Amino acid sequence: MNFQLSPELKTLQQQVRQFVNKDLLPLEIEVELADGRLDPAVRARLQGRARELGLNxxxxxxxxxxQGYNWLEQVVVSEEIGQVTNGLGFVIPDPAIAFTVATPEQVERYVRPACEGKRQDCYAITEAGAGSDPSQMETTAVRDGDAWVLNGEKWHVTFGDLADFAIVQAATDPAVGDGNTLFFVDLDSPGVEVLEHPRYMHHLIAGHLKIALRNVRVPQANVLGEVGQGLSLSKEWFRRERVMIAARCVGAAERLIREASDFAQQRVQFGQPISEYQAIQFMLADSLTEVWAARLMTYAAAQAADEAKTDEEVKLVHAKASMAKLYASEMVGRVADRAVQIFGGRGYMRENVAERYYREVRVERIWEGTSEIQRIIIAYSLYKRGVAAHLE
Ligand SMILES: Cc1cc2nc3c(=O)[nH]c(=O)nc-3n(C[C@H](O)[C@H](O)[C@H](O)COP(=O)(O)OP(=O)(O)OC[C@H]3O[C@@H](n4cnc5c(N)ncnc54)[C@H](O)[C@@H]3O)c2cc1C
Known part of the structure; x- marks a missing residue:
């Protein structure tokens, strides 16, 4: 196993890093103090820049x-965009979901324009009663001639405020496939209603909306994949996104350690830089050690995904994706907590990177499956496949 980045990967890393440092970092504080609002013209400019760099x-x-990037390349991009707060890295058009099953017509109507930044997607699975347990899903889709009629309410829909279409997961006939189906839903369809735009702990450039679907008619042509394939397509998406979350957490931790270490070497108390005190050194040393471990796990999970061919190998990747997400998301929480401590009172100010990450990274242990759900996935995979398979 060799995690030396190839010259091509280093070039990609440099391109994203340049975009993050030059275009995104200067906006962080302004966006934070505007509670996450990003001027639409600035967003459009940044999306154009991401397209020029071939990142969309x-x-x-x-x-x-x-771009046709493999998982390892995607991890390199995600690690870099994790180094900016307020979800500014999410300006890069990166449509959600395993769209590879989209029909040619769906590609032209939804997927390609979303890649180009001309349309914006969001992904609506969670409901009031169905979070970790999707079997409690109450949103239904009932066939009516050549269309489907959707009814239900979705919670926490990220990008719901900026999106013009959603991928909605709804319960269909339980006897067909896994009993769930995904639909492309145009958000200007009659019957789609924004119920609430709640405020959250972080201030990202996108909100998380509560959306109602009341007798929303969706043509059969808008079914993504097969009827009854919804759960398995969402699972495919979770697998990919969990590894990307791990990569973003690694990037966030790298930035936190860099900034906390720089600060510690400049901040003088009791006549010497606080970096000379073991209490500070131990926090930085633990953080650096943990981010290295998380980075190796994340790269290994991505490499395993790129090499997986059989169903069994994909299942193993699923467990490894959970391990990477679990470890990296909990690691970055500890790193952010230590960084706030190293910055002292400054670390509690919203203009400080540690304060922002301290709030922002908390959700990494919740979305795309909580830490507890990752542990359940890992434990069942252990029982089925044994220890050794997970360590390869
Ligand atoms: C900021 C944000 C953005 C989000 N964006 C989206 C989005 O775009 N689209 C979308 O569909 N969803 C989104 N979500 C929803 C997110 O995926 C869910 O919040 C998450 O899956 C957990 O579901 P829940 O909140 O209902 O918690 P619950 O499932 O109610 O869990 C509550 C607690 O119980 C624990 N728990 C549950 N079951 C078990 C068990 N079997 N064993 C042990 N412990 C258990 C959980 O781990 C958790 O600690 C978002 C959430 C947030 C906070």
């Missing part, structure tokens, strides 16, 4: 308007 649609094949 980085998770999708070229035939769909994406």
């Amino acid at each position: 649609g980085f998770a999708l094949p070229k035939a769909m308007g994406g």
Whole structure:
């Protein structure tokens, strides 16, 4: 196993790093103090820049308007965009979901324009009663001629405020497939209603909306994949996104350690830089050690995904994606907590990077499956496949 980045990967890393440092970092505090609002004109400019650099649609094949990056390349991009707060890295158009099953017509209507930044997607699975347990889903889709009629309420829909279409997961006939189906839903369809735009702990450039669907008619042509394939397509998405979350957490931790270490070497108390005190050194040393471990795990999970061919190998990748997400998300929480401590009172100010990350990274242990759900996935995989398979 060799995690030396190839010259091509280093070039990609440099390109994203340049975008983050030059275009995104200068906006952080302004966006934070505006509670996450990003001027639409600035967003459009940044999206244009991401397109120029060939970063848009980085998770999708070229035939769909994406870059055709493999998982390792996607991890390199995600690690870099994790180094900026307020979700500013999310300006890069990177449509959600395993769109590889989209029909050619769906690609032209939704996927390609989303890769180009002309349309914005969001992904609506969670409901009031169905979070970790999707079997409690109450949103239904009932067939009516050549259309489907959707009814239900979705919670926490990220990008709901900026999106013009959603991928909605709804319960269909329980006897068909896994009993769930995904639909492309245009958000200007009659019957789609924004119920609430709640405020959250972090201030990202996108909100998380509560959306109602009341007798929303969706043509059969808007079914993504097969009827009854919804749960398994969402699972595919979770697998990919968990590894990207791990990569973003690694990037966030790298930035926190860098900034806390720089600060510690400049901040003088009791006649010497606080970096000379072991209490500070131990926090930085633990953080650096943990981010290295998380980075190796994340790269290994991505490499395993790129090499997986059989169903069994994909299942193992699923467990490894959970391990990477679990460890990296909990690691970055500890790193952010230590960074706030090293910055002292400054670390509690919203203009300070540690304060922002301290709030922002908390959700990494919740979305795309909580830490407890990751542990359940890992434990069942252990029982089925044994220890050794997970360590390869
Ligand atoms: C900022 C934010 C953005 C989000 N964006 C989206 C989005 O775009 N689209 C979307 O569909 N969803 C989104 N979500 C929802 C997110 O995926 C869910 O919050 C998450 O899956 C947990 O579901 P829940 O909140 O209902 O918690 P619950 O499932 O009610 O869990 C509550 C607690 O119980 C624990 N628990 C549950 N079951 C078990 C068990 N079997 N064993 C042990 N402990 C258990 C959980 O780990 C957790 O600690 C977002 C959430 C947030 C906070």
